[in-house]
Amino acid sequence: MSSLLLERAWVDGSVQDDVLVEIEDGRFTAVTPGAQSGERLTGVTIPGLANCHSHAFHRALRGRTQRERGSFWTWRDQMYDVAGRLDPDGYQELARATYREMAAAGITSVGEFHYLHHQPDGTPYDDPNAMGLALVEAAREAGIRITLLDTCYLSAGFGDPPQGVQVRYADRDAAAWSERVALLEQSPAGVVVGAAVHSVRAVPAEQLPTVADWAGGAKPLHVHLSEQVAENQACVAAYSRTPTEVLALHGVLGPRTTAVHATHLTEGDIRMLGSTGTHACFCPTTERDLGDGVGPSRRLHVAGSGLTLGSDSHAVIDLFEEMRAVELDERLATQQRGHWSAPELLNAATTTGHRSLGWDDAGAIAVGQRADLVTIDPASPRTAGTGCDEAGVVFAATAEDVVQVMVDGRVVVRQGDREEIGRELDEAIRKVWA
Numbered sequence: 001m002s003s004l005l006l007e008r009a010w011v012d013g014s015v016q017d018d019v020l021v022e023i024e025d026g027r028f029t030a031v032t033p034g035a036q037s038g039e040r041l042t043g044v045t046i047p048g049l050a051n052c053h054s055h056a057f058h059r060a061l062r063g064r065t066q067r068e069r070g071s072f073w074t075w076r077d078q079m080y081d082v083a084g085r086l087d088p089d090g091y092q093e094l095a096r097a098t099y100r101e102m103a104a105a106g107i108t109s110v111g112e113f114h115y116l117h118h119q120p121d122g123t124p125y126d127d128p129n130a131m132g133l134a135l136v137e138a139a140r141e142a143g144i145r146i147t148l149l150d151t152c153y154l155s156a157g158f159g160d161p162p163q164g165v166q167v168r169y170a171d172r173d174a175a176a177w178s179e180r181v182a183l184l185e186q187s188p189a190g191v192v193v194g195a196a197v198h199s200v201r202a203v204p205a206e207q208l209p210t211v212a213d214w215a216g217g218a219k220p221l222h223v224h225l226s227e228q229v230a231e232n233q234a235c236v237a238a239y240s241r242t243p244t245e246v247l248a249l250h251g252v253l254g255p256r257t258t259a260v261h262a263t264h265l266t267e268g269d270i271r272m273l274g275s276t277g278t279h280a281c282f283c284p285t286t287e288r289d290l291g292d293g294v295g296p297s298r299r300l301h302v303a304g305s306g307l308t309l310g311s312d313s314h315a316v317i318d319l320f321e322e323m324r325a326v327e328l329d330e331r332l333a334t335q336q337r338g339h340w341s342a343p344e345l346l347n348a349a350t351t352t353g354h355r356s357l358g359w360d361d362a363g364a365i366a367v368g369q370r371a372d373l374v375t376i377d378p379a380s381p382r383t384a385g386t387g388c389d390e391a392g393v394v395f396a397a398t399a400e401d402v403v404q405v406m407v408d409g410r411v412v413v414r415q416g417d418r419e420e421i422g423r424e425l426d427e428a429i430r431k432v433w434a
């Protein structure tokens with residue numbers, strides 16, 4: 001057993017002083033605010049952050065897609081270029097460095113929306129899950145937990161066969177997808193295997209129930225939803241229904257499901273997502289980068305959809321920025337301030353996020369929970385003078401202000417690790433483009 005006296009910590013919905021935590025087998029066994037003595041951890045400590053939407057390989061694109069004008073669809077061509085270059089070893093190296101960047105930013109669980117399954121010509125690897133297992137190993141090496149959201153991808157769009165690099169993503173049909181994913185079910189500690197539907201574009205409606213049945217309302221099931229207006233239009237043209245309606249009709253929505261982006265929704269879509277308890281994962285820095293638009297985060301929340309956050313394309317890996325962006329983007333969209341409180345945004349990034357990834361026992365500093373601790377410097381040039389309460393943490397801190405990270409009772413990031421992480425990223429990304 002070990003114990004720590006947290007100088008200040010976010011416990012039970014507020015920042016409290018002198019919180020003594022006792023840890024055994026990677027979990028909190030006692031949490032006592034106002035304690036007198038113990039080994040002191042200075043700073044403001046929050047629970048581990050859940051990054052609920054990641055495509056690890058997109059990290060190789062950061063800074064390289066900004067020269068051209070264009071749209072989501074022209075950006076996608078550049079992303080496909082990277083997807084064509086990776087093999088299991090290169091994927092693991094890039095993912096490990098990316099996950100280390102996440103760990104240093106206070107992220108203790110990642111939801112990896114993984115669709116890069118097969119060899120460049122579409123043939124499965126000898127182990128058909130070689131690429132997914134490379135991600136699992138990368139997370140283990142980086143010291144964070146992973147929910148591998150193995151993604152079903154069957155079509156270039158509404159029934160068209162996969163084209164170009166998409167053959168790497170595609171299984172024959174949803175039944176073949178579920179047979180492959182079944183091989184992953186004996187997952188080691190620190191891994192949850194979940195499912196994903198790439199989108200209503202990439203999975204024909206009649207295939208959706210097979211994926212939903214595999215998840216069975218018990219495993220996490222994620223889906224890209226209505227990120228682009230063009231996708232909505234094509235969906236209505238194909239099915240005479242919105243993407244949300246198609247998912248609802250085929251059993252994809254529910255409390256274990258997460259709709260990623262949920263940007264361009266009708267009032268009916270919002271009601272349907274909320275009434276089924278489907279989570280909504282917003283990825284504001286990516287949505288900004290790609291010019292997607294601003295989704296109705298507050299209206300979804302009011303309707304019943306729990307908010308979660310993701311760094312998606314990794315144009316930025318900083319969940320503090322994602323948290324405040326949800327509120328700040330609502331301000332731009334409505335010309336009003338004060339839609340989301342700081343505690344609500346912290347809940348999105350911690351407990352709600354972890355729950356949506358299948359980690360119901362993580363995301364809070366509380367007895368029985370996994371011992372994840374993210375400690376922030378309250379006297380950095382960004383946080384100094386803010387008081388570093390909830391509002392200071394959410395609206396002033398950045399990933400750079402995280403000084404120590406513990407996952408499952410083990411310290412995985414210390415001050416001074418950033419230089420090495422930068423070198424590792426640089427090396428991995430150079431190899432991708434070589």
Ligand SMILES: [Zn+2]
Nearest residue numbers: 055113224312
């Ligand atoms: Zn995505």
